[in-house]
Amino acid sequence: MEQISSVNNKLIKNLAKLKQKKYRGETGLYIIEGFHLVQEALKAGHKYVYLLGTAEALTQAKDNYHVDLTTSKIVTINNAIARHLSSTKNSQNIFMVLKVSEPKNFSFNYGKWVLLDQLSDPGNVGTIIRTADAANFNGVILAPQSVDLYNPKTQRAMQGSQFHIDLITQDLPDVIGTFHSNAIPVYSSMLDHSAKQLQNFAPLPQLGLVIGNEAHGVSKEIAHLCDERLYIPIKGQAESLNAAVAAGIIIYHFA
Amino acid sequence: MEQISSVNNKLIKNLAKLKQKKYRGETGLYIIEGFHLVQEALKAGHKYVYLLGTAEALTQAKDNYHVDLTTSKIVTINNAIARHLSSTKNSQNIFMVLKVSEPKNFSFNYGKWVLLDQLSDPGNVGTIIRTADAANFNGVILAPQSVDLYNPKTQRAMQGSQFHIDLITQDLPDVIGTFHSNAIPVYSSMLDHSAKQLQNFAPLPQLGLVIGNEAHGVSKEIAHLCDERLYIPIKGQAESLNAAVAAGIIIYHFA
Numbered sequence: 001m002e003q004i005s006s007v008n009n010k011l012i013k014n015l016a017k018l019k020q021k022k023y024r025g026e027t028g029l030y031i032i033e034g035f036h037l038v039q040e041a042l043k044a045g046h047k048y049v050y051l052l053g054t055a056e057a058l059t060q061a062k063d064n065y066h067v068d069l070t071t072s073k074i075v076t077i078n079n080a081i082a083r084h085l086s087s088t089k090n091s092q093n094i095f096m097v098l099k100v101s102e103p104k105n106f107s108f109n110y111g112k113w114v115l116l117d118q119l120s121d122p123g124n125v126g127t128i129i130r131t132a133d134a135a136n137f138n139g140v141i142l143a144p145q146s147v148d149l150y151n152p153k154t155q156r157a158m159q160g161s162q163f164h165i166d167l168i169t170q171d172l173p174d175v176i177g178t179f180h181s182n183a184i185p186v187y188s189s190m191l192d193h194s195a196k197q198l199q200n201f202a203p204l205p206q207l208g209l210v211i212g213n214e215a216h217g218v219s220k221e222i223a224h225l226c227d228e229r230l231y232i233p234i235k236g237q238a239e240s241l242n243a244a245v246a247a248g249i250i251i252y253h254f255a
Numbered sequence: 256m257e258q259i260s261s262v263n264n265k266l267i268k269n270l271a272k273l274k275q276k277k278y279r280g281e282t283g284l285y286i287i288e289g290f291h292l293v294q295e296a297l298k299a300g301h302k303y304v305y306l307l308g309t310a311e312a313l314t315q316a317k318d319n320y321h322v323d324l325t326t327s328k329i330v331t332i333n334n335a336i337a338r339h340l341s342s343t344k345n346s347q348n349i350f351m352v353l354k355v356s357e358p359k360n361f362s363f364n365y366g367k368w369v370l371l372d373q374l375s376d377p378g379n380v381g382t383i384i385r386t387a388d389a390a391n392f393n394g395v396i397l398a399p400q401s402v403d404l405y406n407p408k409t410q411r412a413m414q415g416s417q418f419h420i421d422l423i424t425q426d427l428p429d430v431i432g433t434f435h436s437n438a439i440p441v442y443s444s445m446l447d448h449s450a451k452q453l454q455n456f457a458p459l460p461q462l463g464l465v466i467g468n469e470a471h472g473v474s475k476e477i478a479h480l481c482d483e484r485l486y487i488p489i490k491g492q493a494e495s496l497n498a499a500v501a502a503g504i505i506i507y508h509f510a
Contacts, residue, residue, distance in 0.1 A: 127497045127500060130493050130496070130497060130500075131493075131496060131497070131500050132491075133491040133492055133493040134487075134489045134490065134491050134493035134495070134496050135490055135491060136490035136491035137491070157497070159493065159494070159495075160492075160493070160494070161491075161492070161493050164491065164492040164493065165491070165492075232389075232507070234389045235389065235390055235391035235510060236387075236388040236389050236390060236391035236392070236416075236419065236420065237388055237415075237416070237419040237420075238385050238386075238388040238389035238414065238415070238416050238419065239414070239415070240389070240414075241385070241386060241389050241503070242382045242385060242386070242412070242499065242503075244497065244499070244500055245382060245385075245386055245499055245500055245502075245503035246503075247500075248496070248497075248500035248501075248503050248504055249503055249504055249507045252487070252504045255490060
């Protein structure tokens with residue numbers, strides 16, 4: 001166990017940089033925080049690079065999750081360092097540094113998948129992945145232009161679902177081709193009435209479901225590759241639904 | 256038209272304080288920002304106290320929404336002041352100060368209503384109100400312990416729905432009594448399996464639908480007053496759904 005008491009410590013400075021995509025790319029590492037996510041990572045059997053926490057938080061991790069505090073991967077920090085590492089207002093003073101997963105190529109096996117076409121809000125991406133998990137979808141495939149999976153806000157919004165279902169970053173035309181060569185339909189959610197109303201679709205055992213960018217929806221190129229296009233009818237005066245809410249309604253329709 | 260160029264100007268200092276509940280309570284005023292919300296307030300015919308913007312933003316408001324820039328309610332500000340007034344990262348440099356509505360008592364007329372029991376996240380409350388509007392519900396009733404309607408984050412997440420549907424703050428037991436005396440059922444959404452699955456409920460033309468706190472759900476006291484208790488089945492490994500997503504799935508089920 002190491003003890004660090006200065007925010008200017010080199011390790012701390014480097015780990016704080018993991019909040020930025022550039023440094024995650026350079027190091028192949030990312031950081032998560034909070035007891036729930038740390039517990040989910042441990043439950044999933046993930047090997048961590050560091051577990052950092054205040055003495056109190058580490059003791060809690062030991063008592064509740066049987067973490068061995070005697071290894072060199074454990075780093076005791078103080079409240080000032082916790083605030084420095086945290087991406088939240090109210091830090092729980094516990095952080096885990098993990099290795100970014102090796103990129104996987106999508107190979108269709110079975111089931112239902114969400115395809116995210118250039119979503120830009122980290123919270124939305126995380127929330128949609130959490131919803132796909134709750135609905136027992138097999139995984140989520142992100143277009144490379146979508147927000148980064150390892151963004152701390154995305155990680156927080158996933159609430160552990162990052163350790164439950166398959167998450168793949170790949171060009172969507174490739175992925176849609178794979179669905180089609182397995183004779184599995186791909187539906188695209190639209191923002192406008194050029195499509196069929198959601199309630200006209202029956203649930204399916206196997207499916208690809210494309211969710212589009214918050215402001216612009218699914219790109220034309222991708223929508224044209226899809227077998228069906230669907231939309232949620234807006235019945236009141238609101239112009240649209242929140243992207244994560246809309247995705248939730250569609251995902252649960254097919255759950 | 257007034258022109259202000261210092262963030263230390265007394266009016267600016269006072270208006271910046273409207274981001275805090277305390278000052279909204281003292282003054283009876285609140286502040287909204289961004290072109291979309293300003294446009295929605297104008298469309299709804301709301302009389303504003305001030306419209307503030309950079310020269311460029313005000314010209315845009317004049318060109319697109321026919322705002323009369325010659326009145327004393329118009330205040331030209333600079334970018335530094337816009338940043339000071341803003342609650343967002345990327346300010347659109349346009350702000351409107353409005354009077355908080357007089358409190359209304361709920362009197363059931365017709366239709367479907369969402370009842371919010373002590374929600375704590377301003378973004379969730381705003382998003383649920385936006386969803387209720389999209390689903391053509393008549394209004395949303397907030398327990399007094401819920402997050403403040405005039406919080407800038409709530410206002411932003413409502414995306415204009417605050418100008419479309421009825422929003423009432425009132426004790427929920429009173430409100431549920433009013434539903435019952437009109438022979439209208441009230442359903443409570445639950446986080447656990449002590450309830451009936453959502454898909455077993457048929458849509459109804461008139462309904463009260465209680466949504467609970469993000470972490471603790473609907474309080475026992477309120478759940479006991481309800482005619483039915485329902486839940487969304489979690490089919491995967493996620494422990495729960497995001498509160499605004501769960502509310503969206505339920506609201507659209509009854510839309």
